[in-house]
Every structure is written in C-alpha cells, then in structure tokens.
Amino acid sequence: MMQAALYALPILFLTIFYLYPLLAILRVSFGASLTEAMEQASAALRAPGFWRVLWFTTWQATVSTLLTVLVGLPLAGVFARFDFPGRGVMAALLTVPFVMPTVVVAPAFLALIGRNGLLNVWLQRLLHLDAPPIQLEQTIWLILLVHVFYNVAIVIRTVGGFWSTLPPTLAEAAAALGASPRRRFWTVTAPLLAPSLVAASLLVFLFCFTSFGVILILGGLRFATLEVEIYRQAVSYFNLPMAAFLSIVQLFFTFTVMALYTRVQARLSRTLRLRRRAFARRPASWRQWAVVGLALAATFIGVLSPLVALAVRSFTLGDGGPTLIYYQALGENLRQSAFFAPPITAVRNSLVYALATLAISLPLGVIASYALVQPRSRWAAILDPLLLLPLGTSAVTLGFGYIVAMGPLRASPWLAPVAHSLIALPFVVRTFLPALRALDQRLREAASTLGADPLRRWWTIDAPLLLRALLISAAFAFAISLGEFGATLLIARPDRPTMPLVIYRALSQPGLMNYGQALAMSTILMVSTALSILLIERFRLPQGEEF
Amino acid sequence: MLEVRTIHKRFAPDKEVLQGVSLTVEPQEILCLLGPSGCGKSTLLRIIAGLERADQGRVLLNGSDITETPAHRRNVGLMFQDYALFPHLNVAENIAYGLRMHGAPASERRRRVEEMLALVNLEGYAHRSVDDLSGGEQQRVALARTLAPNPTLLLLDEPVANLDRLLREELLEALRRILKRLHVTTIFVTHDQEEAFALADRIAVMRAGRLEQVDAPAPLYRRPANTFVAAFLGFRNLLPILEWRDVHAVCTPIGTFELPERDAAHPAVGARLLIPPDAAVLDSAPSSAAHVPLVGRVVAATFRGSVFRLQVAPEGSKEDSVLYFEFRTRGRERLPVQGEPVRLWLDTAQMCVVKEA
Incomplete structure (x- = not known):
C-alpha cells in the first residue's frame, strides 16, 4: 500500500506537469470542433514561412548531424582503441559541451570567432588588417559549428563506448584470413558499429532539430527552427493557435525520431550485454602515438578555446586592457539597464531554482527507478514510456504548454523549478537506474539472512552502494536547472530572472556594457556548471568508459 | 616448414615475455606449445601469425622470411580462444570470409563452404546466426572458417579451453582426426597437459618466455628434462x-x-x-x-x-x-x-x- 502510494508519485507528477500541458496544446491547436481544427490546420499550412521554417529546421539538423559524425567518428576510434595518458582528462573534457548551457556556448563562440572575437582581434593585430578576417557571425556556418561542438560528445560516447567493447580479435581474425586494414574496417568494424552510429546520429539529429538557444542567439532574425518559431509566435505575436500547431508538428517529428532511437538502442544494449569488457591498448608505434596526440590536441583546443575566450573577453575592456567593470556592473541596477533588479540577483534565483529542482527531481527519480526495476510490474509498464516522452519534447513546447495550461499558476515562482525537474527527471532516472540494476540482488538477500529488516537493509546495502550514482544524478539535475533556457524563457517571472535569462536579455541589448555583462554572467554560469561536471567526473563509476 | 629463430619480445622494459625462443616445426606435424598462463606461448603464436611484432629474431615459413610480412599476406590461419566469430555474418558468411578476401569466385566459395561444413559435421547450419550456436558448434565454425582458405600453417590458441570437460574430449578427438586427414601443419597452444598429449605429435614446454623441453609426448612423460617440466606434467613425487x-x-x-x-x-x-x-x-x-x-x-x-x-x-x-x-x-x-x-x-x-x- 505504502509502496503503491510512493510509486504513484512520479506518475502523478508526470500526468499533471507533462501530459496535461501537452493536451492543452492540442486543445489550443485544434479548437473546439473538427471543422475548426481543419480550418486552423490548413490556415497554418498556408501561412508564409511555415514550409520555410520546416525546411530550414530539417536541413540544418541533417547537415549538423553529418558534420558531427565526420568529426566524432575518428575521435571515437582513438578513444575506443587506445589507452594513453590523458584519457581520463579527455573523457572529462568531452562531458563539458554536453552539459554547458547554450547561453554559455553561444556567447563563448562569439567571444572566440565573432566579429570582435579573440581570434579576429589577434589576427588583425598580427597581420595589420583593417577588417576582421573571420566573418562567421550571423551565418549558418557558426550555427553548424556550435552544433558540432555540442553533439560530438554524443557520437564519441555512443559509438566509442560500443567500439571499445568490440573484441580486437575480430579484426585480428579478419587479418589472419587475409583482409587488409582497409577491408578489415569495411567488412568487420564498420558493419558492427553501424547500429551504434545510427543511434548516435538519431540523437544528434533530434537535438539539432529542436535547437533553440543557439539559433536564437547566433541566428538573429535570419534563421529560425520550429522551436524558435514556436517561441516567436507565442511570445512576440501572441498567435497561440499557430504556436500550438507548430508544437504539434515538432512533436510529431521528435516522437518519430525518439521511437526509432529507442528501437535501435534496445538492439544495441542486447548485443552489448554479452560482453562488457573494454579493450583499449597502449599505442604501439610512433604513428599511433601521433594519431592519439592529434586527437588529444583537437579535443583540448576544440572544447577549451571557446570557453577560455569567453572568460578572457569578460575580463577585457573592448580590445583594451584587463577590467572588472562588467562584473561590478552586475551588482548595480543601472537606470538604462534592461533589468528590474541588479543582475547579480539572478545568480541567487538560479541557485534557489536549482536546489528546488534537486528537491523535486531526485526523490521522484529514485522512486521511479525502484518502480522500473521491478520485473513485469504494472508501474514499470506505465512509467517506462511516460518517462521517455519528455526526452522527445522540446523545452519551448513544454514552457508553451505551461502557459496555456496552468492558468493562475502561471505567475507562480514554483513553475520554473517544476519545469526544470521535468526536464531533469529522465536524466536522473537514466543515471540512477543502471546502478540500481547492477546492484546484486544476492547482497540484499545476504543482508536479510543476516537479520537486517527491510529498512536497515536499504540503509546498509542500497544507500552506500548507490550513493555515487545518486551524486552524479544530483549533479546532472543541478547543471540542467542552472542552464535551462527554453522553458524558463517562457514561464519565469520577469522580476525573478535566472542567469540564462539575464545573459539572453543582455545579449539582445545594444552597447558594449550590456555585451560585457552578458559575458561576465556567462562566465559565472560556466564556472558553476563546470563545478557540477567536476563532481560528475569525480564520482563517475569505476567502469568509466561506458559513458 | 616453419622456423622460428631467437625471438625476443618485451611489453615493458622489465617485462620480457619471450627471451630468445627458437623452434622448428616439420611439415604436417602437430606441435603443442604447453605452459602455464603468462609464459608467453600466446604471444609467440601471435608473432607467428603476424599480429604482434617481435623485437628481435626471424620467422621463416617454407624457407622464406616472413618476419616483416603483415598478417593478411601470410596465409597463416589462426583460431582464437574466444573464436572471434563475426557476429554480423551468418555461419556460411563467416566461413566464406577468408575466401572472399583471397578473391575466390562465388561458386567456389559456395562449394568450399559446403565442404567445410561437412568436414566439421555442421551440414545444414549454413544460414544460422552465430549467436544461436552452442559453444561446441561455435568452435567448429571457427575451425571451418580458419581452414577454408587452405592456410599454409594452422595456429590454434587454446582451441577447447572455453568448453566443458565432456565436450572437450570429444572435440579434441575430432580435431586430431580432421588435422591428420588434411595433413595440415599445426601449432596449438594450451595450458592443459592432457590436451597436449591428446593432440600433439610433439610438445614444447614453455616457461617464462623460454622453451624448457621439446619432445614427443611419450619421451616427455617418461623423462622430463627438469623439475619444472615434471611438476607441470603433474608429477608430485x-x-x-x-x-x-x-x-x-x-x-x-x-x-x-x-x-x-x-x-x-x-x-x-x-x-x-x-x-x-x-x-x-x-x-x-x-x-x-x-x-x-x-x-x-x-x-x-x-x-x-x-x-x-x-x-x-x-x-x-x-x-x-x-x-x-x-x-x-x-x-x-x-x-x-x-x-x-x-x-x-x-x-x-x-x-x-x-x-x-
């Protein structure tokens, strides 16, 4: 009875704060009757721009995915095959883009290769140029580049993780049977990697398809994905039916991709279960060392250079000397400033929201995991798909759903942490559940036969063994809440902005001071997120290569 | 047939796994490398197959030096302890793989696959997935795959170690029958003296990177060269x-x-x-x-x-x-x-x- 009440909690939460808002969007989109629905849909389909937005969303996601695979695959190979000093650092570095908020990464790339970016300033000074040589701002190239930055870790982790469990004897057997290195790759390695590559590509496609912050900040008015268009229709034009219709189109696409991904993933984990060993070896020749060195250097430069540029620019006045003025300005409420309160209060808001997110998502995630781990239970049958759906639902859609569904609750300061929790919940479960599954049932049985009652058994066996997984889950939830942008933009109260909102507002205001404040706030957010990542890496489970 | 001359191999400065091993294998002979785990026997096998490079020493096959020849140009068949069957190919495709690499036409590949399946008593298994096979069946597919391209020399790394005892004896007998029928020169590696006695014409006992004794099974058993060999063969008095x-x-x-x-x-x-x-x-x-x-x-x-x-x-x-x-x-x-x-x-x-x- 007690158990049932507990297991009902996550289901209740997901029903109220996920399914209900989604239904509200459906209602807004399709109106009261079928004829009204048809009319609204056909009007939306004829609206100028709809097909343009859909086309842009699709092709940029496709190209981003291809580029990401192109960059990620060789790195995955190095990671899977070689054991070298710095491997752990490289793994940790690759977590960075995955967790860094868009409102940090987008300004970071501007600070590195924007018109007044560090690289342009240096090149101009070095080559005595009048104009900045790198002209990527407001181009599709910058967007694609940032998408690659974000998602390359997914390819490396998914494909590399799988690759490292392929026994090297397979390729050796092929060699002994007369296959040259190239044929070995194409006849043995590549076909075996294909499912994991498809899974990774689908995930990357999904993330790029629903890209929001990157496009909004770097794309200006020229580029809009469905996600950005939903936001504009809902907030700028207040065209709720159109926003709802776009949300549904997007949901259709994301759910389709999610469904495909789940199927491929299920097949992957089945084959993976057979062998859990990793087979990385030391590089054996100078050529292999060179490849490893190159990969290490590329990772270091690729991941760190934008982030370092961001920090450097936040301490630099224009193209002059070092300064703290931007950080000082964060504490003041300037008259001409766009903020209602000193921007620094956003740090406090963000921290409060993040702690609230922890308080909500961790207990729910742990309870949900225990429900899911029961074999063949009704709870698992309900929770499993229910937890998957939010992963395929974009943040803006969710925020929009809250706007149309929550009525008087819309102004509640609790809405933001609730949305953050909903976004964090699947991640918490996905981190905690494998650890829970891996916990040997016989340990609990042994404790029972030694006289531990259920509560003591949980406290002496489960709790200490699952602590690491819990800490990692907590760090993920914390980082997700700190950096959440899309949903927060729609539902946070203007007088209680979070760090990402302050950054976005400052970026969209003209003037050096606003830009500098955005960089300063971005740097603060970057450091807070980095601390969470550090915690994650510190407590990563011993079989750390599994990603 | 095969000649191995003073092979040295180090994996780390203080870890010399092979310390000047020399060995000759006669045509059609079945030679067993017998030794405890970590004695370097598998490394020697991998060097002969071309999967590992020796730091010093030469490998000669039929008189020609193949020390620098890459594995895929040696035509030396190697069967792995874990079989290393390609999970994305079915039984027939696994067996045909080496033939494909050697450019055999489809009709010949089909014929040869049938021949190999008959040899290892797996007729009708051609289109099975290798995941659905039992351990013994996987072992036989691995053997068929290794033998299909007619290797000049056959290397077997602990060929029956992954099987249970009863099956092991049965497969050892089958293996010896097949190898003797095909007259294929074979080196196999094991840590089990009973396997060595059951299969080998000659046994080379290895210890810590050196050969201790090379002899036919009966003389080896009757007169072990030293206390290590005697103890390893199971003598306790x-x-x-x-x-x-x-x-x-x-x-x-x-x-x-x-x-x-x-x-x-x-x-x-x-x-x-x-x-x-x-x-x-x-x-x-x-x-x-x-x-x-x-x-x-x-x-x-x-x-x-x-x-x-x-x-x-x-x-x-x-x-x-x-x-x-x-x-x-x-x-x-x-x-x-x-x-x-x-x-x-x-x-x-x-x-x-x-x-x-």
Missing part, C-alpha cells in the same frame, strides 16, 4: 637427492635407491628423484629385482573410478613428506583406509633423476 652414492645410487629422505644404468644422470646440484605415481605395486612382492619395498601409513585414500589414489607417509619420515600413488581398482575388494599401515614395492626402473629447473 620429486624427492630431493641428499647424496650420490655412486654413479647410479641416490640417497633420498625415504631411503637409497639403486637406479638402472640408463638413468645414471650426472650428479647435478639440486637434482631430484622422480617417482611416477604408477611406479608402485601394492600387497604382493613382484619377482623383479628392480622393486624395492617401502613401508608407510595411509594419509588419505580417494576413489577415482578405474583407479584409486593413496597418499602415503613413509615410515620414519617427517609428517609433511607424503608420496602420491595410483593403483588400479579392478580385482580389489576393499581400499586401504586412512591411518592404515601399507607396504609398497617401488619400481626403480621407472624412476628417473630430473635436473633442477
């Missing part, structure tokens, strides 16, 4: 030699033994007297003069089916010096029990002196 009376009389803690002339090894320091477990007769005194009596007490008796084993503490010796003997069960009404005094006759003709390893 290795008595320290306290003193040499003359060229062929040795003093041991349990008495002095007069050895037949052929066993008169030189008086090496640290040498030991080997008494095989089956070198004793229980109950009645044999007529042969080579038998000497031994009186003792049974420490333990275990029934092993057709034989039974006794641990005997010789009279007057210390508690911990125990000898191990094996007798036939047949024709015996009751077995000796623990604590019972026994009188044995040891056959000095079967004893030999082994050098210290």
Whole structure:
C-alpha cells in the first residue's frame, strides 16, 4: 500500500506537469470542433514561412548531424582503441559541451570567432588588417559549428563506448584470413558499429532539430527552427493557435525520431550485454602515438578555446586592457539597464531554482527507478514510456504548454523549478537506474539472512552502494536547472530572472556594457556548471568508459 | 616448414615475455606449445601469425622470411580462444570470409563452404546466426572458417579451453582426426597437459618466455628434462637427492635407491628423484629385482573410478613428506583406509633423476 502510494508519485507528477500541458496544446491547436481544427490546420499550412521554417529546421539538423559524425567518428576510434595518458582528462573534457548551457556556448563562440572575437582581434593585430578576417557571425556556418561542438560528445560516447567493447580479435581474425586494414574496417568494424552510429546520429539529429538557444542567439532574425518559431509566435505575436500547431508538428517529428532511437538502442544494449569488457591498448608505434596526440590536441583546443575566450573577453575592456567593470556592473541596477533588479540577483534565483529542482527531481527519480526495476510490474509498464516522452519534447513546447495550461499558476515562482525537474527527471532516472540494476540482488538477500529488516537493509546495502550514482544524478539535475533556457524563457517571472535569462536579455541589448555583462554572467554560469561536471567526473563509476 | 629463430619480445622494459625462443616445426606435424598462463606461448603464436611484432629474431615459413610480412599476406590461419566469430555474418558468411578476401569466385566459395561444413559435421547450419550456436558448434565454425582458405600453417590458441570437460574430449578427438586427414601443419597452444598429449605429435614446454623441453609426448612423460617440466606434467613425487652414492645410487629422505644404468644422470646440484605415481605395486612382492619395498601409513585414500589414489607417509619420515600413488581398482575388494599401515614395492626402473629447473 505504502509502496503503491510512493510509486504513484512520479506518475502523478508526470500526468499533471507533462501530459496535461501537452493536451492543452492540442486543445489550443485544434479548437473546439473538427471543422475548426481543419480550418486552423490548413490556415497554418498556408501561412508564409511555415514550409520555410520546416525546411530550414530539417536541413540544418541533417547537415549538423553529418558534420558531427565526420568529426566524432575518428575521435571515437582513438578513444575506443587506445589507452594513453590523458584519457581520463579527455573523457572529462568531452562531458563539458554536453552539459554547458547554450547561453554559455553561444556567447563563448562569439567571444572566440565573432566579429570582435579573440581570434579576429589577434589576427588583425598580427597581420595589420583593417577588417576582421573571420566573418562567421550571423551565418549558418557558426550555427553548424556550435552544433558540432555540442553533439560530438554524443557520437564519441555512443559509438566509442560500443567500439571499445568490440573484441580486437575480430579484426585480428579478419587479418589472419587475409583482409587488409582497409577491408578489415569495411567488412568487420564498420558493419558492427553501424547500429551504434545510427543511434548516435538519431540523437544528434533530434537535438539539432529542436535547437533553440543557439539559433536564437547566433541566428538573429535570419534563421529560425520550429522551436524558435514556436517561441516567436507565442511570445512576440501572441498567435497561440499557430504556436500550438507548430508544437504539434515538432512533436510529431521528435516522437518519430525518439521511437526509432529507442528501437535501435534496445538492439544495441542486447548485443552489448554479452560482453562488457573494454579493450583499449597502449599505442604501439610512433604513428599511433601521433594519431592519439592529434586527437588529444583537437579535443583540448576544440572544447577549451571557446570557453577560455569567453572568460578572457569578460575580463577585457573592448580590445583594451584587463577590467572588472562588467562584473561590478552586475551588482548595480543601472537606470538604462534592461533589468528590474541588479543582475547579480539572478545568480541567487538560479541557485534557489536549482536546489528546488534537486528537491523535486531526485526523490521522484529514485522512486521511479525502484518502480522500473521491478520485473513485469504494472508501474514499470506505465512509467517506462511516460518517462521517455519528455526526452522527445522540446523545452519551448513544454514552457508553451505551461502557459496555456496552468492558468493562475502561471505567475507562480514554483513553475520554473517544476519545469526544470521535468526536464531533469529522465536524466536522473537514466543515471540512477543502471546502478540500481547492477546492484546484486544476492547482497540484499545476504543482508536479510543476516537479520537486517527491510529498512536497515536499504540503509546498509542500497544507500552506500548507490550513493555515487545518486551524486552524479544530483549533479546532472543541478547543471540542467542552472542552464535551462527554453522553458524558463517562457514561464519565469520577469522580476525573478535566472542567469540564462539575464545573459539572453543582455545579449539582445545594444552597447558594449550590456555585451560585457552578458559575458561576465556567462562566465559565472560556466564556472558553476563546470563545478557540477567536476563532481560528475569525480564520482563517475569505476567502469568509466561506458559513458 | 616453419622456423622460428631467437625471438625476443618485451611489453615493458622489465617485462620480457619471450627471451630468445627458437623452434622448428616439420611439415604436417602437430606441435603443442604447453605452459602455464603468462609464459608467453600466446604471444609467440601471435608473432607467428603476424599480429604482434617481435623485437628481435626471424620467422621463416617454407624457407622464406616472413618476419616483416603483415598478417593478411601470410596465409597463416589462426583460431582464437574466444573464436572471434563475426557476429554480423551468418555461419556460411563467416566461413566464406577468408575466401572472399583471397578473391575466390562465388561458386567456389559456395562449394568450399559446403565442404567445410561437412568436414566439421555442421551440414545444414549454413544460414544460422552465430549467436544461436552452442559453444561446441561455435568452435567448429571457427575451425571451418580458419581452414577454408587452405592456410599454409594452422595456429590454434587454446582451441577447447572455453568448453566443458565432456565436450572437450570429444572435440579434441575430432580435431586430431580432421588435422591428420588434411595433413595440415599445426601449432596449438594450451595450458592443459592432457590436451597436449591428446593432440600433439610433439610438445614444447614453455616457461617464462623460454622453451624448457621439446619432445614427443611419450619421451616427455617418461623423462622430463627438469623439475619444472615434471611438476607441470603433474608429477608430485620429486624427492630431493641428499647424496650420490655412486654413479647410479641416490640417497633420498625415504631411503637409497639403486637406479638402472640408463638413468645414471650426472650428479647435478639440486637434482631430484622422480617417482611416477604408477611406479608402485601394492600387497604382493613382484619377482623383479628392480622393486624395492617401502613401508608407510595411509594419509588419505580417494576413489577415482578405474583407479584409486593413496597418499602415503613413509615410515620414519617427517609428517609433511607424503608420496602420491595410483593403483588400479579392478580385482580389489576393499581400499586401504586412512591411518592404515601399507607396504609398497617401488619400481626403480621407472624412476628417473630430473635436473633442477
């Protein structure tokens, strides 16, 4: 009875704060009757721009995915095959883009290769140029580049993780049977990697398809994905039916991709279960060392250079000397400033929201995991798909759903942490559940036969063994809440902005001071997120290569 | 056929896994590399296959130096301990893989696959997925795949180690039958002396990167070159030699033994007297003069089916010096029990002196 009440909690939460808002969007989109629905849909389909937005969303996601695979695959190979000093650092570095908020990464790339970016300033000074040589701002190239930055870790982790469990004897057997290195790759390695590559590509496609912050900040008015268009229709034009219709189109696409991904993933984990060993070896020749060195250097430069540029620019006045003025300005409420309160209060808001997110998502995630781990239970049958759906639902859609569904609750300061929790919940479960599954049932049985009652058994066996997984889950939830942008933009109260909102507002205001404040706030957010990542890496489970 | 000359291999500065190994394999011979795990036998096999580079030394196949030839141009077949069957290919595709790499046309590949399936008794398995096969079936597919391209030399790395005992014996016999029928020169690696005896024409015993002894199974068993080989072959009665009376009389803690002339090894320091477990007769005194009596007490008796084993503490010796003997069960009404005094006759003709390893 007690158990049932507990297991009902996550289901209740997901029903109220996920399914209900989604239904509200459906209602807004399709109106009261079928004829009204048809009319609204056909009007939306004829609206100028709809097909343009859909086309842009699709092709940029496709190209981003291809580029990401192109960059990620060789790195995955190095990671899977070689054991070298710095491997752990490289793994940790690759977590960075995955967790860094868009409102940090987008300004970071501007600070590195924007018109007044560090690289342009240096090149101009070095080559005595009048104009900045790198002209990527407001181009599709910058967007694609940032998408690659974000998602390359997914390819490396998914494909590399799988690759490292392929026994090297397979390729050796092929060699002994007369296959040259190239044929070995194409006849043995590549076909075996294909499912994991498809899974990774689908995930990357999904993330790029629903890209929001990157496009909004770097794309200006020229580029809009469905996600950005939903936001504009809902907030700028207040065209709720159109926003709802776009949300549904997007949901259709994301759910389709999610469904495909789940199927491929299920097949992957089945084959993976057979062998859990990793087979990385030391590089054996100078050529292999060179490849490893190159990969290490590329990772270091690729991941760190934008982030370092961001920090450097936040301490630099224009193209002059070092300064703290931007950080000082964060504490003041300037008259001409766009903020209602000193921007620094956003740090406090963000921290409060993040702690609230922890308080909500961790207990729910742990309870949900225990429900899911029961074999063949009704709870698992309900929770499993229910937890998957939010992963395929974009943040803006969710925020929009809250706007149309929550009525008087819309102004509640609790809405933001609730949305953050909903976004964090699947991640918490996905981190905690494998650890829970891996916990040997016989340990609990042994404790029972030694006289531990259920509560003591949980406290002496489960709790200490699952602590690491819990800490990692907590760090993920914390980082997700700190950096959440899309949903927060729609539902946070203007007088209680979070760090990402302050950054976005400052970026969209003209003037050096606003830009500098955005960089300063971005740097603060970057450091807070980095601390969470550090915690994650510190407590990563011993079989750390599994990603 | 195959000649391996003074191979050295180091994995780390202080870890030399092969310390100058030289070996010759005759055409159509089945040679076994026998040794404990970590002795370097698998590394030697991988060097012969071309999957590992030797730091020094040469590998010659049919007279030509293949030391620098990459694995895929050697036509040396290697069967892995975990079989390394390609999980994305079915049985027939696995077997045909090597033929495909050698550019055989489709019709020939089909014919050869059928031939190989018949050879390993897996007719009708062509389109099965390799994941659905039992361990023994996987082993046979791996063998068929390795043999399909007609390798000049066949290398088997612990070919039956992953199988249970009953299956192991059955597959060993099948393996020997197939190898002898095809006249294929073979080197195989194992840590199990019974496997080595069952399959090999000659056995090379390895220890810590060196070859200790290379011999046919029977001479190897009869006269192990040193105490390491003897211990590895399972001999447990290795008595320290306290003193040499003359060229062929040795003093041991349990008495002095007069050895037949052929066993008169030189008086090496640290040498030991080997008494095989089956070198004793229980109950009645044999007529042969080579038998000497031994009186003792049974420490333990275990029934092993057709034989039974006794641990005997010789009279007057210390508690911990125990000898191990094996007798036939047949024709015996009751077995000796623990604590019972026994009188044995040891056959000095079967004893030999082994050098210290």
